[in-house]
């Protein structure tokens with residue numbers, strides 16, 4: 001059985017937000033900037049014009065980390081948050097009671113409330129849309145002008161993502177928390 | 188490594204963090220209530236779907252897309268990986284094309300004005316009623332103007348169907364055609380055109396060193412440049428130097444950003460040239476073989492002492508940086524690119540700037556070669572027969588010739604050269620100032636929003652009010668449409684097949700926009716609108732020609748009326764369906780018509796070479812078949828040389844080679860600010876302002892004010908600021924930032940719609956062109972958009 005993860009060539013990101021729109025259109029995500037599964041983190045620039053720090057303006061594309069040790073799953077009282085068959089962290093809207101424990105527990109703040117169902121939602125790795133149709137890329141990966149993302153099976157040593165993680169240095173976010181994210185930032 | 192990635196922090200951190208050009212904070216949900224219901228995106232299904240290859244029209248790039256259609260509804264637009272130009276990507280606007288199709292504010296049926304001009308009051312009519320109305324007015328005007336066909340102006344925005352509309356203009360016989368060129372890329376295209384013989388592309392996939400000056404490819408997306416560039420910066424194959432008066436997203440992705448004073452790039456290039464020549468680091472062989480007038484130019488550069496120290500004072504860029512850039516550029520040449528740019532006319536000296544850039548590029552020999560500037564090749568299409576009758580009474584283009592102009596001076600009062608696309612601003616001003624050689628009383632506008640897209644909106648509105656007949660063909664009730672007398676609803680790009688197009692480049696191809704769904708409401712493709720309109724008017728306006736045109740009267744006597752009319756039959760270019768015309772256009776390429784319907788893209792041996800290399804990468808051509816070099820490394824000018832000195836320019840009052848003039852110096856009176864404008868990746872000018880998904884990303888534009896200045900003026904984030912110039916004033920919210928110089932302010936273009944029919948865009952943010960003054964550059968009369976100083980005041 002596959003174990004899905006994603007590698008991000010984050011230095012490619014130009015903060016264009018094509019991924020965000022593609023995600024919304026593919027997955028029927030509600031409009032509103034507080035209703036997104038995917039975002040680009042960027043800090044306020046440091047320095048005084050014209051002596052500005054370029055690195056302080058780095059773009060960090062991000063989304064749910066699909067943690068192997070997911071705090072959101074641990075705190076969920078109804079088991080609405082669960083691990084999918086390929087390691088995706090999923091939410092079952094039938095079981096979600098909107099206690100919002102998971103939203104507080106997630107160190108990456110990847111979760112939001114879908115006002116239609118009044119349940120918690122987040123990135124699904126396009127499991128119930130693209131993957132279910134047999135496609136092998138996510139919407140955010142596919143549309144990206146600079147091809148930031150590579151999605152694939154971490155357990156398959158032959159997969160492109162496994163090869164990349166073997167050959168290129170990378171880091172995960174907040175690694176010290178022991179959540180074992182499956183989003184890998186390539187340096 | 189400390190990384191700012193929390194989603195909540197991103198939201199709460201500060202609104203300012205999310206601002207690229209505008210802002211992307213969730214105020215939209217609050218405002219949605221009074222601004223119309225926010226549409227919900229449709230989740231794609233897992234059942235049956237059909238797929239139609241099309242081309243995006245959310246901006247000018249024409250990226251290839253595949254539309255997913257479920258039960259007749261377009262649920263997703265995916266990138267089409269087969270197109271070498273767009274390389275399997277769709278930008279945010281491309282993804283949001285669905286919302287353009289399903290925008291509830293779309294123009295749904297033909298309308299005739301039913302109130303004062305500009306009141307926005309229209310009555311719904313049938314297509315026939317609309318055509319009849321146009322016919323009646325047109326016959327009257329043409330008769331009164333004695334069949335001077337130039338008493339009608341035709342203008343169009345960029346688009347694949349622009350060609351179809353232009354055929355109507357040509358058959359109609361007017362000489363007054365205005366396109367978007369003079370408010371976009373006229374000076375860069377012609378600057379490179381006269382110097383290198385063509386407006387080249389840049390091989391950013393292979394360049395090792397790139398100077399990107401005044402071109403913001405991270406936010407003003409151009410394909411394939413945007414995709415090629417940013418995968419390779421930051422020590423990954425290319426070193427990119429960004430030169431810009433403000434810190435853009437391109438600056439953020441650059442290896443070095445050099446802040447420059449607005450409008451002084453020419454001094455920077457002249458100093459690069461000085462260093463290159465005096466240090467003798469240019470490609471001597473290339474210059475010897477391929478330059479014309481080099482000695483004169485060299486002499487001018489040295490005698491004028493365009494030293495790095497001289498340029499430092501003018502540009503604000505340190506002399507040591509200028510020396511370094513010149514040396515690095517030449518060290519990497521020919522695999523180095525001084526990026527030509529696209530929308531270009533920022534300052535009055537722009538034409539000379541582009542010439543100087545082209546010559547500097549040539550000094551490194553990076554012309555028509557891998558990693559440098561490339562001309563590429565193009566797959567030929569067969570032409571479609573148009574109609575260009577000669578109307579004896581039609582006057583030539585409405586220009587204002589200078590009386591008693593002497594040799595060595597511009598021959599026109601507002602420019603030196605009149606280009607095919609004309610100068611929009613000058614044309615409008617001549618019309619308003621009654622400097623036209625004859626009456627112009629009617630105009631046709633296709634996919635074009637002159638009220639918002641060119642400097643001094645107030646004057647454009649005045650012009651539209653003065654026109655007796657304004658016919659607007661558009662998909663949306665734009666600010667310009669509000670001033671129309673007749674509105675003809677075009678269908679969106681997803682509802683029509685457009686003229687097939689050939690795309691030149693290193694990897695040339697042909698691509699076609701195929702109809703995805705049937706036109707909604709009463710809307711139609713331009714082709715059908717032209718069919719209907721010409722069927723209605725052709726015979727009746729021929730009667731006017733018969734009445735006034737002696738040549739035609741003679742012709743009728745000789746050949747009979749039927750034969751004579753055949754030459755003037757306006758319906759002729761529109762007899763065939765677009766599909767048929769496209770099949771004919773690609774007839775010489777075996778199998779192309781089928782491929783274009785099936786895959787949207789065609790190029791020779793596509794079946795053999797096209798393949799997926801990895802999840803994100805596709806191969807189009809094999810290396811040996813790529814058109815890096817098509818002209819033996821030489822420029823494409825008639826002389827075959829890089830033209831440093833153009834004597835014929837001086838006869839028109841234009842400097843024959845690029846030099847600096849004192850009037851080019853950057854100067855802002857105390858208490859004022861230089862206003863800059865620009866683009867961002869989520870909007871295409873004013874055309875996408877009502878798109879619900881995009882508007883959700885950027886709700887309104889903000890004015891960038893240097894933080895220290897803002898502090899001194901007690902301006903805080905979100906404060907309302909009045910920005911004023913001699914052209915007008917606007918109110919806009921403040922964004923204090925260090926990304927801009929203390930003497931400069933900036934806000935993005937595309938906001939500030941006044942059309943109440945745009946429920947989401949109405950009065951969001953400010954319209955830059957309401958304050959940008961109508962300054963033009965002297966060569967073509969192109970609008971110089973960064974020459975306006977403004978005052979700002981907290982209100």
Ligand code: SF4
Pocket residue numbers: 012013014015016017018019020040061143144145146147148
């Ligand atoms: S689409 Fe790609 S480049 Fe654009 S914001 Fe998303 S990750 Fe960044």
Ligand code: SF4
Pocket residue numbers: 063064065066067070071072073089105106107108109110111122179
């Ligand atoms: S990122 Fe947050 S929501 Fe996603 S799996 Fe980890 S803890 Fe759960």
Ligand code: SF4
Pocket residue numbers: 022023024026027037038063122123124125126127138139140141
């Ligand atoms: S993987 Fe799918 S659901 Fe997750 S952010 Fe990307 S597009 Fe959205």
Ligand code: SF4
Pocket residue numbers: 243244245246247248249250273276277278279280281282408409410
């Ligand atoms: S760049 Fe974006 S808007 Fe322009 S054609 Fe391509 S996908 Fe469409």
